[in-house]
Amino acid sequence: MSAVADVTDATFDEVVLKSGKPVVVDYWADWCAPCRQLSPILDELAGEYSDKITFVKLDTNVNTQVPLQQGVLGLPTVQVFVGGEVVKSFTGAKPKSTLLKALEEYL
Numbered sequence: 321m322s323a324v325a326d327v328t329d330a331t332f333d334e335v336v337l338k339s340g341k342p343v344v345v346d347y348w349a350d351w352c353a354p355c356r357q358l359s360p361i362l363d364e365l366a367g368e369y370s371d372k373i374t375f376v377k378l379d380t381n382v383n384t385q386v387p388l389q390q391g392v393l394g395l396p397t398v399q400v401f402v403g404g405e406v407v408k409s410f411t412g413a414k415p416k417s418t419l420l421k422a423l424e425e426y427l
Contacts, residue, residue: 323366324359327376329385337404339374342426346377347387347397354413355396361416362398365423373426402426 324346327335336343346362348355359377366375380387380395390399390406400408400422408422 322363323370324362324375324377327378327383329383332378332383332386335374335376336401339401339404341372341374342407342423343374343376343401344423345399345401346375347380347390347392347395347399348377349380349395351381352395357413358396358398361414361419364416365419369423369427373423400426 325335327345336345344362344365346355346358348359362375362377365373369375378386380392387397392399394411396411396413398410398414398419399406410418410422
């Protein structure tokens with residue numbers, strides 16, 4: 321079972337924007353090959369750091385409002401939210417080392 325929870329257009333505000341700790345949002349789609357490469361890396365990070373950071377994924381096939389509101393133009397996109405604001409954003413599959421470096425100030 322994945323340590324990365326699903327979030328939807330309906331639950332995004334509550335789970336991400338109102339979170340008391342940093343949230344990593346993975347915008348993905350089942351047809352996206354780089355998304356499939358990134359998923360196990362995020363699962364691993366979530367398993368290691370879920371006590372400090374919340375990790376969620378949003379399926380852009382069925383949830384179209386939030387990606388539009390957040391300016392997501394390509395997949396996969398990873399956004400880091402702190403206090404309801406995007407503080408970091410990446411598009412494209414990234415290695416674990418790059419993601420860890422981006423998250424180190426929150427760990």
